[in-house]
Amino acid sequence: MNGWLAFQGDLIEQMPLILAGLMQTLTLTVIVSISGLLLGIAVFYGSLSHNTLLSRFIRGYTAFFIGMPLIVLLFLMYYGLPQWGVKLSPFSVAIIGFTLNVAAYNSAYLTSAYNGLDHAELEAARAQGFSSQQIFKLITLPQVLRLSVPALTNQVIGNLKDSSVAFLIQYTEFFARAQELAATNFQFFKAYMLAALVYLALVSLIVLAARWLERRYAIVGFN
Amino acid sequence: MALIEVRKLVKKFGEQTVLNGINLDVSEGDMKVVMGPSGCGKSTLLRCLNRLEDSTSGSIYFRGEEITRPDVDVRALRQHIGFVFQQFALYRHLNVLDNVTLGLIKLKGMSRAEAKRKALFELARLDMLSSADKFPGQLSGGQKQRVALARALAMDPAVVLFDEPTSALDPVMSREVAELMNRLHQEKVTMLCVTHDLQLARQISDKVVFLDKGVVCAEDSIDQLSRHHPDQKIRAFFGQESNS
Numbered sequence: 001m002n003g004w005l006a007f008q009g010d011l012i013e014q015m016p017l018i019l020a021g022l023m024q025t026l027t028l029t030v031i032v033s034i035s036g037l038l039l040g041i042a043v044f045y046g047s048l049s050h051n052t053l054l055s056r057f058i059r060g061y062t063a064f065f066i067g068m069p070l071i072v073l074l075f076l077m078y079y080g081l082p083q084w085g086v087k088l089s090p091f092s093v094a095i096i097g098f099t100l101n102v103a104a105y106n107s108a109y110l111t112s113a114y115n116g117l118d119h120a121e122l123e124a125a126r127a128q129g130f131s132s133q134q135i136f137k138l139i140t141l142p143q144v145l146r147l148s149v150p151a152l153t154n155q156v157i158g159n160l161k162d163s164s165v166a167f168l169i170q171y172t173e174f175f176a177r178a179q180e181l182a183a184t185n186f187q188f189f190k191a192y193m194l195a196a197l198v199y200l201a202l203v204s205l206i207v208l209a210a211r212w213l214e215r216r217y218a219i220v221g222f223n
Numbered sequence: 224m225a226l227i228e229v230r231k232l233v234k235k236f237g238e239q240t241v242l243n244g245i246n247l248d249v250s251e252g253d254m255k256v257v258m259g260p261s262g263c264g265k266s267t268l269l270r271c272l273n274r275l276e277d278s279t280s281g282s283i284y285f286r287g288e289e290i291t292r293p294d295v296d297v298r299a300l301r302q303h304i305g306f307v308f309q310q311f312a313l314y315r316h317l318n319v320l321d322n323v324t325l326g327l328i329k330l331k332g333m334s335r336a337e338a339k340r341k342a343l344f345e346l347a348r349l350d351m352l353s354s355a356d357k358f359p360g361q362l363s364g365g366q367k368q369r370v371a372l373a374r375a376l377a378m379d380p381a382v383v384l385f386d387e388p389t390s391a392l393d394p395v396m397s398r399e400v401a402e403l404m405n406r407l408h409q410e411k412v413t414m415l416c417v418t419h420d421l422q423l424a425r426q427i428s429d430k431v432v433f434l435d436k437g438v439v440c441a442e443d444s445i446d447q448l449s450r451h452h453p454d455q456k457i458r459a460f461f462g463q464e465s466n467s
Contacts, residue, residue: 124312124371127273128326128378129301138325143316219316220358 007187011194014181021177022198028091028173029160032098036159037152039099040106044144045136047111058107065104071165073097078169090171098159098166105155106148113147114140146217153210157203164199174198224287225250226382226413227272232281234267234437241267243437244281249382249415254408256424257417259434260460265417268434269384272415273304286381302330305375305383309390311367313359313374319346320355323374331378345373349403365396369403376412383407385416389423401426421445421461433457 011018047058065073078093088096117140125135145152167176175195182191225248234242241264249255257265270276272283274290274297283291290300313322320342327338346352349369359367368388375383385404389397397420404414404427418424424431425445433441433448441448441457449461 118310118312118315120308120310120312121314123275124306124308125314127275127301127304127306127308128374129298129330130326131298134329138329139314139316146316220360 003185003187004190006185007190010181010184010187014177014184018174018177018181021172021174024172025160025163025174026202028094028098028163028166028171029156031095032102032163033156033159035095035099036102036106036155039103040110041141043103043107044110044114047107048114048136048140062104062107065101066108068101070097070101070162071168073101074165074169090166090169093169094163094166094171098162102155102159105158106152109148109151109155110144112151113144116147117143143219146219149210149214149217153206153213156210157206160202160206161199225284226253226286227415228282228284229268229272230282230284232268232271232283233279234264234271234276235279241437242271242278242281245434245437245439247432247439249413251381251413252408252411253413253415254404254428255415256428256431257415257434258419258421258424258431258460261419263434264437265419265434266386269306269386269415269417272384273301273306275306302326302378303381305378305380307368307371307375307383307385307388309387311359311364311371311391313367313370315359318356318358319351319362319370322359322370323377326374326378341377342373345377346370348376349373363396364392365399368392368396368400372403372407376407382413382415385414385418387418387420388416389418389420394422397423398426433460 043058043061046054047062049055049058074093074097077088077097078090081088121139122135125139130138163173164175166173167179178191178195181194182188227247227249229245229247232242232245232247233240243264245264245268247255247257247268257268259265267276271278274295278291281291282289285300285303289295313319314325317325320339323342323345324333324335324338327333327341328335331338333341343352343355346355349372351366351369351373354362354366354370359370362370372383388404389400392400401423404416408414408427416423416427430442430444431448432439435456440454441452443452445461448457450458452458452461
């Protein structure tokens with residue numbers, strides 16, 4: 001009983017820091033979800049190019065960032081780059097590192113959806129007189145985004161959960177604050193269970209939003 | 224002067240010669256049908272006409288202008304040549320109305336209201352007005368083909384090219400499409416249709432162009448070709464298919 005009271009006392013005392021950490025987590029998740037999607041779209045667009053050099057570069061980019069563990073990429077940027085005279089803040093490293101990683105995954109999801117498109121539609125658009133850019137903007141992108149909603153929203157969930165890795169590069173997000181709470185009173189189970197419940201609640205909200213998006217943007221009659 | 228003149232058109236894919244010196248004229252108001260066995264180059268010919276494929280040699284003239292030149296504005300050209308595909312190729316994320324208005328707004332620069340008026344007119348013309356809010360996934364094959372045609376006609380093309388318009392349709396729907404094409408022919412819409420559906424050819428045109436191994440072998444009525452053509456292969460093609 002005393003343990004619970006002590007934990008609650010510490011929790012209340014550290015609540016401002018925990019909330020600040022939660023804000024940091026949400027900020028990182030929102031920013032990298034948006035930047036990762038935008039860069040992912042750009043990478044996907046590049047992958048459709050007939051330019052051999054560009055498409056090879058894109059393939060290399062995707063293979064490199066999907067193949068490299070996120071933690072290695074973050075360590076490389078945070079601890080490795082200063083040896084080359086490039087010193088970035090934890091926030092910058094987290095944003096850049098996550099964006100590069102997430103964009104590679106997102107472009108792969110979009111490519112997968114693109115492979116499932118009816119390419120006769122793209123040809124019909126070409127035959128009608130649309131330019132390649134117009135076809136991408138008006139036909140390809142709206143369809144691949146709709147078909148990729150489940151994969152893209154899963155990625156947002158992944159971004160939220162993976163954001164906890166950022167505390168290893170001194171980015172004091174929610175999990176770092178939960179660690180501090182645990183270290184204060186050695187109530188590890190309670191502190192980490194609290195963290196788990198918070199992550200679970202946030203993920204549930206994203207799942208609800210994802211289901212709504214799936215229903216809202218489903219392509220009628222698409223099998 | 225014919226609307227479209229094809230002269231000595233050759234198209235090769237690598238070592239394979241698909242079109243081997245095609246000569247063909249399509250005049251305004253024509254309803255021309257091109258037939259031939261599978262792989263004879265029918266679809267390739269259509270694709271060359273609106274530059275979905277670039278020809279290897281030879282020339283195509285559209286309203287007297289050579290359109291096989293490399294400096295031709297292909298996108299502008301395509302807006303004058305409607306194309307109706309075998310598998311309809313409707314934009315499935317857009318409803319019927321938006322399928323028709325998209326080209327009018329983005330290519331012809333019409334306002335949304337203007338494009339909607341034009342699209343509704345074309346959909347009414349093809350008896351598809353009641354489906355304006357539906358999505359392609361909610362339509363039958365025949366209805367999809369009508370929408371594809373409305374989309375092509377809305378652009379006010381000089382000619383509409385049909386690539387096997389009934390191959391994905393059942394006989395009832397095929398007959399509907401044939402009736403529709405006849406109606407458009409009476410309205411003086413210029414059409415060029417490639418098909419291997421002899422029934423469709425009989426329903427929409429008195430004369431057909433027979434293509435084989437990349438060359439035009441004959442141009443005559445189906446009855447004439449099936450009974451009196453000196454080439455046994457052509458007689459067999461039309462005779463055999465008309466019995467089936």
